[in-house]
Amino acid sequence: MPTRLLARLLAPILLLAGLFAIVPISAAGDGERHILVLGRISDDPKIHYEQLKPLLDYVVPRMADVGIREGRVLMARDAQQMTSYLRRGQVDWVTETAASAVLLQSRGNVRPMLLTERDGVSRYRTVFFVRRDSGLVRLEDLAGRSVAFQNNASTSAYFVPAIELLRRDLSLSLLLSPMDKPSRDNVGYVFARSELNIGAWVHKRLVDAGTMSDLDWNNPARVPPSFRKDLEVIHITEPVPRALEMVRADLDPKVQARLREVLIEAASDPKAAQAMRHFFRTTRFLPIDDGASQVLERLRSGVARVKADVE
Template sequence: MKFKILWARPIAVCFVVCLVGLAGHSPAWGASAPDQATAEQLKIAFISYANPQQVIEDIKPVVAYLEGRLRVPVKGFVTLDYGSSVESMRNGHTDVAFVDPLAFMMAHEQIGAIPLLLEVYPEGKPTYHSNVWVRRDSGLTKAEDLAGKTMAFADPVDMSGYLLPRDIFERKSLIDGVDRPDGGFFSRVYFAGGDEQAMRAVFNGFVDAAGVSQYAYLLLRPEERDQVIPIAQSIESPSHLVMCRPGLSDDIQRKLTQSLARLDISREEDKKILDKLYGVRGFVEAKMSDFSSVAPIAARYGFIKHPATFMSDAGK
């Protein structure tokens, strides 16, 4: 699964050029490979949202900030997808990673990853949802109107770009089962390859609707955004998060959590850090129960086996 922009920041993003430019590179980018870092270093995997070299530049002030607060050397590096981050953590090369809820839940089950902080999005909440988007001039006004229509999702392994928007139709009993919903309620389903591609497919009239993040419209150009509207909304999902490997010292966990949670967007110096951290408004401490809404969905599709783990905070 490729990372997708959850919240569009003032950063020029060109998936096409980036992906072409990434051909042949290893999945981890940094001044040196993460496995060359010393044991004393705190190794943090940042996910790439643009050209990885640009991301490496962007994270430098974040790394400097954390080093100053944690009083330990911090090594930041960039991975191209969540799977690489989790694998790196599994192999002991990563202590901390920025991931989405689905990757976290899988990482928790498989390697015991611990949730530390949830990102806070522009509406001030550590949650987000997915929407079903249509063209404003389409005449489509509700999920039921999409019977016999074409639908784009981002990726089959994507919480906000497939599982959550799909859930909208399941809750309305418009689709069922776990198979790709082609040829039934929808005349045709496409996995476009990302949020932006799915939104552009709607904008350009290649499909009737797209099921992606509530913020995906920001991936369109400003003059294009008003031409798409949401007609249905999913349940709320916890936001993307910061997780750490099991065994990371409680002291580092506490300091890291405090360092990021204290960032206040109203302070100019903190805003500069947050702008580099995916443009979020802040962080709040994460609990296992934050994932109770999405764990059953992940379990339904076999991504996790024990959703009950996420129903209380006992596991953290």
């Protein structure tokens, strides 16, 4: 095969590999402590790189006084790989949704730093909904019925609703498809992949109930009015943080403190506006108060139970 043709064929593969590339272990050593590494668990590293890099480029020049002169982005395929990066000192700052964040906290060398407000909202709730003519009025009625989650990484459409069902001593079992049926004493669940699918499956009676965040429930693009008129909410959970910024627990305290300061101040800096929009439409970074800490602790124990009892 001609060399030029081979190079063209390999280029997309090499790009993807580069986005997942491991930052050398020396990044944590004396010679490269000037590098700040921002990490994220990703199933689409190219898109996420474009979302993360502008904010990292904003942050790095403002951390020169603590020795930071360069920034890098490092993606992980899953929580296990990110945990390995954190333990080896290859990632300094992690941005994740709440469930993924507390899972990393329980597994790896990481601690919560800030709450992330997106589109002016720092917390959301999970709603359980059914067809109005279903006869289902409470969560306990879902025994022997089926429920649609989004995917096994979703905070609002998997972990939080699964935790809520387990708290009511309802066992969960994975169904092979929406057409499959659970046993009488189990709640069967399927992954619908998107909020639009979840709403459609409930509306078309493929499943008995669906779950999603209240933000998605109130978004006509996720639940069209033609669906909503036949659906009703039977349960709403307590609010949980939309997302968190985490730092490696053994990161230099001066670097941690400066990073926290820069992120909090970014909301009032016009120069940060575009980078914040790219960063998952972030509007502010907020301190973690006692109330949020308590919610995160309950979420952490709940996620652990889902991992042990469901997966």
